[in-house]
Amino acid sequence: MQTQQDKDVTTMELSRRLLEAGLRPSVQRLAVLGDLCHHYDHPTVDTIYSRLQPQMPTLSKTTVYNTLRVLCDAGLVRSLNIEYANQRFDGHLEPHDHFICNCCGRVYDLPHDRTAGLPSFEDLGLHVDREEVSYYGSCRECRGKQAR
Amino acid sequence: MQTQQDKDVTTMELSRRLLEAGLRPSVQRLAVLGDLCHHYDHPTVDTIYSRLQPQMPTLSKTTVYNTLRVLCDAGLVRSLNIEYANQRFDGHLEPHDHFICNCCGRVYDLPHDRTAGLPSFEDLGLHVDREEVSYYGSCRECRGKQAR
DNA sequence: TCTCTATTTTGTAATTATTACAACTTTAAA
DNA sequence: TTTAAAGTTGTAATAATTACAAAATAGAGA
Numbered sequence: 326m327q328t329q330q331d332k333d334v335t336t337m338e339l340s341r342r343l344l345e346a347g348l349r350p351s352v353q354r355l356a357v358l359g360d361l362c363h364h365y366d367h368p369t370v371d372t373i374y375s376r377l378q379p380q381m382p383t384l385s386k387t388t389v390y391n392t393l394r395v396l397c398d399a400g401l402v403r404s405l406n407i408e409y410a411n412q413r414f415d416g417h418l419e420p421h422d423h424f425i426c427n428c429c430g431r432v433y434d435l436p437h438d439r440t441a442g443l444p445s446f447e448d449l450g451l452h453v454d455r456e457e458v459s460y461y462g463s464c465r466e467c468r469g470k471q472a473r
Numbered sequence: 474m475q476t477q478q479d480k481d482v483t484t485m486e487l488s489r490r491l492l493e494a495g496l497r498p499s500v501q502r503l504a505v506l507g508d509l510c511h512h513y514d515h516p517t518v519d520t521i522y523s524r525l526q527p528q529m530p531t532l533s534k535t536t537v538y539n540t541l542r543v544l545c546d547a548g549l550v551r552s553l554n555i556e557y558a559n560q561r562f563d564g565h566l567e568p569h570d571h572f573i574c575n576c577c578g579r580v581y582d583l584p585h586d587r588t589a590g591l592p593s594f595e596d597l598g599l600h601v602d603r604e605e606v607s608y609y610g611s612c613r614e615c616r617g618k619q620a621r
Numbered sequence: 622t623c624t625c626t627a628t629t630t631t632g633t634a635a636t637t638a639t640t641a642c643a644a645c646t647t648t649a650a651a
Numbered sequence: 652t653t654t655a656a657a658g659t660t661g662t663a664a665t666a667a668t669t670a671c672a673a674a675a676t677a678g679a680g681a
Contacts, residue, residue: 349628349677351629351677354629369667370667370668371667383631386631387630387631387668387669388629390667390668391631392629392630404557405605406554406555406605407554409559409560409638410557410638410639410666410667411667412557412667422606423605423608424608424609425609425610426612427609427610427611428615429612429614429615433612446608450613451608451612451613452612453608453609455609457553457571457606457608457609458570458606459555459571459572459573459605459606459607460571460603461572461573461603462573462574462575462599462603463575463576463599464576464577464598465599466577467577470576497648497649499658499659501659502658518639519638532659533659533661534661535661536659538639539658539659539660543658557667558637558667558668559637559638560639624680624681625680625681626677627677628676629674629676629677630673630674630675631672632671632673634670634672635671636668636669637668638665638666638668639665640664641665642663642664643660643661643663645658645659645660645661646657646658646659647657647659648655649655649657650655650656651653
């Protein structure tokens with residue numbers, strides 16, 4: 326699941342992605358996007374802020390919030406609904422599933438491809454209690470309203 | 474998906490479920506559990522409170538919170554992570570998936586059974602933008618710690 | 622290079638959902 | 652009828668997020 330490509334993504338590549346999405350590659354945006362691409366922990370706003378703040382002492386948490394919204398809207402990262410209390414973010418866009426440990430809260434990546442059947446959770450040391458499958462999109466009624 | 478059984482569930486049946494779970498069938502608990510069994514809208518705490526309050530003027534929102542936690546812990550209802558901002562609840566325990574409309578926020582039930590393939594979203598008038606599959610449980614490390 | 626304008630960042634204040642907690646009420650058992 | 656445990660309630664506290672306005676920055680054009 327975790328490919329070396331993403332961890333090694335360069336600032337130039339991040340910059341290219343931002344420009345392609347029509348966003349100025351500011352230091353803050355590069356930092357937030359970089360953090361999400363270089364880590365696989367599906368961090369909260371607080372985690373991202375804590376990791377970046379030491380290198381960027383003037384960074385504001387509001388900027389992290391703003392930047393994440395902008396990046397989400399641009400489709401460069403995605404937000405996850407894996408716990409109701411905190412927004413969590415993922416910088417890895419290849420389709421994949423998640424396993425969340427109820428004890429430690431860690432989020433593990435899982436392959437999404439089902440052609441080879443479900444992942445063998447027990448081999449991965451994961452014991453599944455509960456599964457949640459959600460699809461997001463638009464319903465007929467809302468698309469009708471938009472069309473008008 | 475939506476079976477008539479659940480909508481018609483009687484107070485006696487709800488009472489039985491509570492007792493079986495070791496919980497006293499108080500008026501408040503019957504009301505909250507009943508609300509979740511009689512509706513298919515995956516309501517928030519606020520929605521539940523607003524629906525019950527007119528009939529029970531002394532009901533407190535704290536009671537709704539408390540009761541929902543108790544019911545979840547007892548496995549009589551489940552909480553959903555379908556949006557990060559609000560807890561949402563489901564009183565229908567048969568395995569099923571959800572479709573969330575990004576415009577109106579409505580939550581539709583979908584069959585979970587995959588033996589007949591994926592649900593035909595387009596036939597249902599649903600246009601899917603994004604899919605989120607999450608498994609919840611315990612990882613090897615945490616189970617190791619618990620064992621000690 | 623300098624100026625101007627739009628964009629981005631920042632800090633503070635406000636908002637919102639949720640939880641903590643202590644007092645009050647109800648229930649069931651002795 | 653008394654008593655203790657369980658359940659409910661209201662208020663206050665907490666924590667994540669958003670609103671907003673001021674300050675800083677970057678890029679375009681003179």
